[in-house]
Amino acid sequence: xxxxxxxxxxxxxxxxxxxxxxxxxxxxxxxxxxxxxxxxxxxxxxxxxxxxxxxxxxxxxxxxxxxxxxxxxxxxxxxxxxxxxxxxxxxxxxxxxxxxxxxxxxxxxxxxxxxxxxxxxxxxxxxxxxxxxxxxxxxxxxxxxxxxxxxxxxxxxxxxxxxxxxxxxxxxxxxxxxxxxxxxxxxxxxxxxxxxxxxxxxxxxxxxxxxxxxxxxxxxxxxxxxxxxxxxxxxxxxxxxxxxxxxxxxxxxxxxxxxxxxxxxxxxxxxxxxxxxxxxxxxxxxxxxxxxxxxxxxxxxxxxxxxxxxxxxxxxxxxxxxxxxxxxxxxxxxxxxxxxxxxxxxxxxxxxxxxxxxxxxxxxxxxxxxxxxxxxxxxxxxxxxxxxxxxxxxxxxxxxxxxxxxxxxxxxxxxxxxxxxxxxxxxxxxxxxxxxxxxxxxxxxxxxxxxxxxxxxxxxxxxxxxxxxxxxxxxxxxxxxxxxxxxxxxxxxxxxxxxxxxxxxxxxxxxxxxxxxxxxxxxxxxxxxxxxxxxxxxxxxxxxxxxxxxxxxxxxxxxxxxxxxxxxxxxxxxxxxxxxxxxxxxxxxxxxxxxxxxxxxxxxxxxxxxxxxxxxxxxxxxxxxxxxxxxxxxxxxxx
Amino acid sequence: xxxxxxxxxxxxxxxxxxxxxxxxxxxxxxxxxxxxxxxxxxxxxxxxxxxxxxxxxxxxxxxxxxxxxxxxxxxxxxxxxxxxxxxxxxxxxxxxxxxxxxxxxxxxxxxxxxxxxxxxxxxxxxxxxxxxxxxxxxxxxxxxxxxxxxxxxxxxxxxxxxxxxxxxxxxxxxxxxxxxxxxxxxxxxxxxx
Ligand SMILES: Cc1ncc(C[n+]2csc(CCOP(=O)(O)OP(=O)(O)O)c2C)c(N)n1
Ligand code: SF4
Ligand code: SF4
Numbered sequence: 044x045x046x047x048x049x050x051x052x053x054x055x056x057x058x059x060x061x062x063x064x065x066x067x068x069x070x071x072x073x074x075x076x077x078x079x080x081x082x083x084x085x086x087x088x089x090x091x092x093x094x095x096x097x098x099x100x101x102x103x104x105x106x107x108x109x110x111x112x113x114x115x116x117x118x119x120x121x122x123x124x125x126x127x128x129x130x131x132x133x134x135x136x137x138x139x140x141x142x143x144x145x146x147x148x149x150x151x152x153x154x155x156x157x158x159x160x161x162x163x164x165x166x167x168x169x170x171x172x173x174x175x176x177x178x179x180x181x182x183x184x185x186x187x188x189x190x191x192x193x194x195x196x197x198x199x200x201x202x203x204x205x206x207x208x209x210x211x212x213x214x215x216x217x218x219x220x221x222x223x224x225x226x227x228x229x230x231x232x233x234x235x236x237x238x239x240x241x242x243x244x245x246x247x248x249x250x251x252x253x254x255x256x257x258x259x260x261x262x263x264x265x266x267x268x269x270x271x272x273x274x275x276x277x278x279x280x281x282x283x284x285x286x287x288x289x290x291x292x293x294x295x296x297x298x299x300x301x302x303x304x305x306x307x308x309x310x311x312x313x314x315x316x317x318x319x320x321x322x323x324x325x326x327x328x329x330x331x332x333x334x335x336x337x338x339x340x341x342x343x344x345x346x347x348x349x350x351x352x353x354x355x356x357x358x359x360x361x362x363x364x365x366x367x368x369x370x371x372x373x374x375x376x377x378x379x380x381x382x383x384x385x386x387x388x389x390x391x392x393x394x395x396x397x398x399x400x401x402x403x404x405x406x407x408x409x410x411x412x413x414x415x416x417x418x419x420x421x422x423x424x425x426x427x428x429x430x431x432x433x434x435x436x437x438x439x440x441x442x443x444x445x446x447x448x449x450x451x452x453x454x455x456x457x458x459x460x461x462x463x464x465x466x467x468x469x470x471x472x473x474x475x476x477x478x479x480x481x482x483x484x485x486x487x488x489x490x491x492x493x494x495x496x497x498x499x500x501x502x503x504x505x506x507x508x509x510x511x512x513x514x515x516x517x518x519x520x521x522x523x524x525x526x527x528x529x530x531x532x533x534x535x536x537x538x539x540x541x542x543x544x545x546x547x548x549x550x551x552x553x554x555x556x557x558x559x560x561x562x563x564x565x566x567x568x569x570x571x572x573x574x575x576x577x578x579x580x581x582x583x584x585x586x587x588x589x590x591x592x593x594x595x596x597x598x599x600x601x602x603x604x605x606x607x608x609x610x611x612x613x614x615x616x617x618x619x620x621x622x623x624x625x626x627x628x629x630x631x632x633x634x635x636x637x638x639x640x641x642x643x644x645x646x647x648x649x650x651x652x653x654x655x656x657x658x659x660x661x662x663x664x665x666x667x668x669x670x671x672x673x674x675x676x677x678x679x680x681x682x
Numbered sequence: 683x684x685x686x687x688x689x690x691x692x693x694x695x696x697x698x699x700x701x702x703x704x705x706x707x708x709x710x711x712x713x714x715x716x717x718x719x720x721x722x723x724x725x726x727x728x729x730x731x732x733x734x735x736x737x738x739x740x741x742x743x744x745x746x747x748x749x750x751x752x753x754x755x756x757x758x759x760x761x762x763x764x765x766x767x768x769x770x771x772x773x774x775x776x777x778x779x780x781x782x783x784x785x786x787x788x789x790x791x792x793x794x795x796x797x798x799x800x801x802x803x804x805x806x807x808x809x810x811x812x813x814x815x816x817x818x819x820x821x822x823x824x825x826x827x828x829x830x831x832x833x834x835x836x837x838x839x840x841x842x843x844x845x846x847x848x849x850x851x852x853x854x855x856x857x858x859x860x861x862x863x864x865x866x867x868x869x870x871x872x873x874x875x
Contacts, residue, residue, distance in 0.1 A: 078698075078705050182716065206712075239714035239739040240701055315737040384740045411798065413759050414787035416688065416779040418724035471784060632784060637723055641783045651821070 079243045081236040084207035085146075085174055086111035087243075088214025092170070093250035094118060094144045096136035098129035100511065101540035102148030103183040104237040105176035109146055110543075113552040117249075122543055122552045125481075125511040126151035130158040130173070137162075137171035137227075138265060139256040142218055146174040149190045150480065154512070156193070159227070163197040164275050165265050166225035166282075169254065170218030174230045176237050179355045180382030183234075185461060185480060187380070189356035194229050194333035195363075198279050200286050201229040201333040202295070203311040207241045213295065213330065215247070220289070224282050231332070233355065235312045235382065287334040295330020298343055305397060306347030308340070308360060308371065313383055317353040320388040320398070332360060337367050344369045351397075355383050420466050422638040423654030425534045425579035425605030430467035430474040431634050431664070432585045433457060433501065436593070439473040440633045455593075456491060456498050460484040460513070462505035462539045463607075464532050471633045475503070482512025488527040489520050499593045500527040506562065507537035507545040514565070520598055521570040528592040529600045532579070533562055534607040542610060562602055571600045579605025582663040608654050617653035618662055619676040620646055624669035631661040631670065683730045683832065684741060686760045687752025688777050689723050692825030695850065696750075697728040699829060700836075703846035704732040707838045714739040725756055732836075744802075750832045752811075752824065753777050758795045764802040771831050771870070772799075773811040773824070807831070807873060814865060820855075823862035830866020834874060840867075 079087065086108050089097070097120040099109035113120040123129035126147045136143035147155060152175050162171060175193070178184040194201035202217055204210040213230060221228045263271050290296060302323045309317045310329040318326065327343045329335070344350045352361040352373035361373045376391035377383070392398035420427050434440045437455035459465060459475035460483060468475040477487050488502035504513045509531050520527065537543040544550040549559025566574050573595055577584040585603065592599035617638075620631075625646055631639050638652035639661060648661070650673060662670040683700060687693045697713050704711040713730040729741045743763050749770045751757030757772045764770060781787040790798075799806050809831055815824040826847065833843050844860055851859055 076705070078701055078711070235714060235739060239712055240698070241712045241736070241739070242705060242710060312739075315739070319737045385738050385742045389742075411758070413755060414779050414782050414789060416723075416725040416755070418689065419780055421723070470781075470786075635780060637780065639783070640778065641785065 075245055077243050077245055078240050079207045079211070080107065080238060080240045081204070081207050081210045081232055082107035082176075082238070083111050084210040084243050085204075085214060085230070085232070085237075087245065088211040089144050089172065089218075090115055090118065091245075091247040091249050092215045092218045093142050093252045094170075094172075094218070095141040095252050096133060096143040097121075097146070098123045098132045098143070099146040100124070100126045100129055100151060100154075101507075101537050101543040102126075102151045102176075103540055104178060104232075104234040105146045105148045105151070105174065106540050106543065107237070108174055108176075109552065110541075112144070116553075120552050122537075122545060124546055126155035127158055130155035130162070133171055133173075134158055134162050134165075134167075136256075137167040137169050138165075139258045140169045140254045141252060141256050142170040142172075144172050144174065146176070148184065149175060149177040149188050150184060150186065151175070152190055152193055153188075154481070159193070160197050161267065162227045163199050163279065164267060164272060166275075166278075167221060167227060168258070170221040171227045172214070172217045172221060172230055173227055174232065177231065177233045177356070179233055179235075182382075185478070187356065189359060190229075191231060191332060191359045192357070194231070195359075197227075197229075198283050199226050199229055199333075200224065200290075200331060201231055202330060203231050203332050204236060204330070205311050205314045205328070206236070207239070207243045209295065209330065210236065211243050211245065215250075216293075216295070220286075224286055224289075226282055226286075229333075231311075233312055233382075239312075283334055287337065290331050290334055290336040291338050293331050293336070295328075296336050296339060297326075297328050297330070298339070299326040299328060301325045303346060304348050306343055306350045307353055308343070308350060308364065309353040310360065311355065313353050313355050313388075316383055316385045316388050319385045320392055329360070333363075335360070335363055335367075340364055340367060340369060344371075351395075353377055353383075353388060356380075417469060418466060419469070419637050420463065420635060421608050422636050422652045423608035423611070423658040424463070424636075425603070425607060426464040426467060426532055427472075427634050427636060428579055428582055428585050428605075428660045429503075429530060429532065429589075429603050430464070430472040431660070432582065432589050433503075434472050434474045434633070436586070436589060437474070440471050454498060455501055456488070456496060457501045457503060458484045458487040458491070460502075460504040460508045462508055462532070462537075463534075464503065464505055465539075467503075469635070471635050481508050482516055485513055485516030485520055485527075485529055488529075489516070489523065489525045492525060492527055493523070501530060501589075501593075502527055503530045503532065505537075505539075506531060506533040506535065506547050507543075509562070510546050510560070514569070517566065517569055517571070517600075525598050526596055527598060528589070528595075529598070530589075531562060531566075531600065531602045533602050533604040534579075535604075536607050536610060538607045538609065542607065566600050566602070571598055573597050573599040574602070575599070576602045576604060579603040580658055580660055582660055606657075608657065611654065611657050615655035615657065616672050616674060617650040617655050618648055618659065618670050619650065619673040620648055621669045621671065621676045621679060622647075623680075624667045626667060628666065631665055634661055634664070636661060683732070683748045683750065683836070684746040684760065684763050685728045685730070685750045685752075685828075686756045687726055687773075688756065689717070689726050691726070691752045692822060693726045693728050693752060696825040696829050697730050699826075699843070699846045699850050700730045700732075700832075702849055703838050703842040704730075706845050707842040710734060710736045712736045712739040725759065727760060748832055748835050750828055752828060754792070754795050755779070755789065758790060758798045761799050761802050766802060767805065768803050769835050770799055770803055770806045771828070772806065772808050773828060774808045775812045807870065809866075809869060809873075811866070814869065815862060818858065818862055818865065820858055820862075823859055826859040826862040827866035827869075830863040830868075831870040833863070833867055834870040
């Protein structure tokens with residue numbers, strides 16, 4: 044293998060030298076060939092296709108699409124409040140005759156599904172493309188849904204690239220198809236496409252937006268009264284039939300002939316894995332996975348001895364192809380759960396006798412029991428203090444020396460939400476009981492209260508999540524006279540997904556100042572009278588606020604405000620522990636701050652990690668006042 | 683090539699630069715990162731594949747030519763990706779996870795780590811990269827130092843690597859990072875060959 048690599052390298056090096064001799068040519072060539080992630084390629088493709096309005100709410104793995112687009116000043120790009128709003132804004136733009144784009148993660152389309160279905164019903168007046176990034180393997184999500192079903196549900200065309208090059212090229216087709224067939228177009232990618240970099244030949248320039256924005260009265264198309272919607276439905280069916288005919292000759296639906304013993308139908312990144320696992324087979328590689336090209340499939344199947352489908356997650360292609368009367372297998376040996384890779388496909392191939400067994404090349408020993416390394420709240424995270432407070436008031440943490448493995452039955456129920464703060468679930472904080480979907484914390488807590496739970500209920504939610512979908516929950520809690528405590532963690536950013544702005548920050552997607560929506564005004568305006576704003580790094584304030592809110596019979600809202608430590612540019616003098624005063628009680632370790640470490644009979648602070656004065660929460664909670672500025676501790680020692 | 687370590691060590695940038703260098707040298711290349719819940723101190727894994735034509739961005743288990751680990755525990759965790767006789771370059775650094783700090787789990791000893799690695803390969807290089815980066819005056823050059831050590835085993839010319847670094851880094855930190863890269867290369871040459 045190493046040999047092959049070197050030999051191959053020599054061959055290519057000579058080519059390289061030849062080109063570099065021509066100097067200028069190489070330079071120009073280099074400019075056209077870029078290494079792009081799938082997300083960057085999608086964004087560039089959309090830009091070159093003349094997109095004018097781009098909207099999104101952040102969500103891994105889709106976030107970088109809007110981030111890339113926001114860098115162009117000839118596009119209007121926004122972080123919308125949530126995905127539903129993003130979809131509605133893009134629809135408005137498409138109605139007004141300019142090309143628009145929405146990007147979101149798989150669960151984002153759930154939030155936006157209502158306007159998505161509506162857009163399918165009304166159709167558009169200029170290209171409207173929705174990029175939806177699924178997350179097989181659940182790298183960073185709350186579930187593993189397969190959004191290809193949405194294409195079928197909404198009866199809209201769906202395109203799937205298998206690398207960055209295709210991602211770039213497909214965007215132009217997506218907008219054209221949208222306009223030609225009067226439909227929104229779904230471009231479906233997965234984490235592995237979005238977050239892999241590969242070589243892209245960029246061969247286009249930005250298409251000048253074709254038309255000026257212009258809206259023409261057409262109530263039968265745009266006003267979905269039942270009487271009009273009834274007229275739209277047959278048109279949608281007609282559209283679908285036309286799209287299926289188009290799919291037959293669509294350039295990205297390609298048969299790649301190898302041996303005729305085995306034919307593989309596949310799409311997206313699964314194609315790349317399958318190609319490597321079955322280098323000799325014939326492939327029908329689908330760039331458009333809804334609607335499917337029936338004749339192409341029938342003719343492909345007729346030319347091979349056996350047809351299998353290799354696809355990630357649900358048997359979407361398989362069932363749709365089976366419905367055409369074609370005999371195919373796939374999910375019988377390719378798992379429907381988790382992300383695929385070449386190893387898994389090879390194993391599947393062996394199970395069904397398509398590949399011969401090979402001896403394993405590696406020893407994967409799960410019995411090794413190596414300590415895991417889950418992600419943690421950062422040193423100096425503004426969420427740490429409040430979780431420590433809840434954990435200690437709710438008797439959840441396990442002191443270092445105690446032998447009890449599980450924490451005591453808690454006196455609080457803490458319904459959680461999604462963001463960095465969900466990490467408060469892990470030990471030592473153990474301070475979250477539920478986390479279902481964005482915005483659910485408030486409704487969940489209210490539901491528990493109304494169900495008659497005797498324990499105190501706390502809903503904990505991030506600032507971006509509150510804007511996204513917490514507001515309606517709060518309105519509901521006010522209206523139904525809920526008595527829960529709601530804690531909004533205001534770290535001034537959407538941290539989890541890489542620090543995007545949101546309405547509360549007052550900064551636009553381009554980093555410019557805009558109008559901020561003030562949290563406390565918003566909460567009071569909804570009708571909450573018990574609103575406290577506390578400093579997220581002041582342990583006493585936090586404790587008092589939580590205690591008084593829990594005791595209060597009213598609905599209480601605490602806004603815990605403190606900047607995300609990743610966003611605080613300057614570090615001040617780190618804290619240190621005076622080993623003379625420290626009696627190893629282990630209370631500071633209960634914070635779960637990664638800077639506080641233990642080495643046998645010594646607890647110490649890793650000074651390269653500690654953020655210092657911006658935080659100091661360990662200093663505030665140490666019962667023996669053993670923690671202080673590093674210089675003070677050292678001065679005391681040298682006395 | 684397979685690069686692993688802990689979030690915040692600059693692994694994603696390092697593999698971006700490997701990929702750029704391969705592209706500059708005229709290869710097909712794919713790279714992909716597995717970050718879990720992103721940036722917060724978790725285990726990070728990045729795959730880079732270089733060749734005439736690359737299909738899957740993920741490398742098969744037991745097929746990695748070069749494993750570069752920025753931390754010892756991560757080297758042990760991921761070494762089964764290495765092919766038999768492949769190269770393992772490991773930063774001599776232990777970052778105990780929180781569970782170890784809390785006293786719930788135990789960090790493996792150097793001997794245990796070496797034994798795990800030995801099941802895959804004998805070509806193991808422990809390098810004091812964190813110390814050397816600190817000596818250079820900027821701990822954040824760790825990734826370029828590690829890149830330098832790995833570059834010895836990759837048939838790409840030095841200028842491709844350095845062009846890759848220059849492309850990706852802003853002018854004010856370019857020089858120190860190129861120095862770190864060269865130091866790493868020198869260090870590996872002194873132990874290997
Ligand atoms: C419907 C939906 N959209 C997007 C996401 C991705 N996502 C997870 S958490 C989060 C926001 C977190 O921001 P915030 O509430 O401010 O908490 P922080 O991470 O800043 O602590 C986002 C956008 C998601 N999980 N579900
Ligand atoms: S990124 Fe910010 S909010 Fe998230 S864990 Fe780190 S400090 Fe906390
Ligand atoms: S002050 Fe204490 S809790 Fe805060 S970052 Fe430093 S060590 Fe961690």
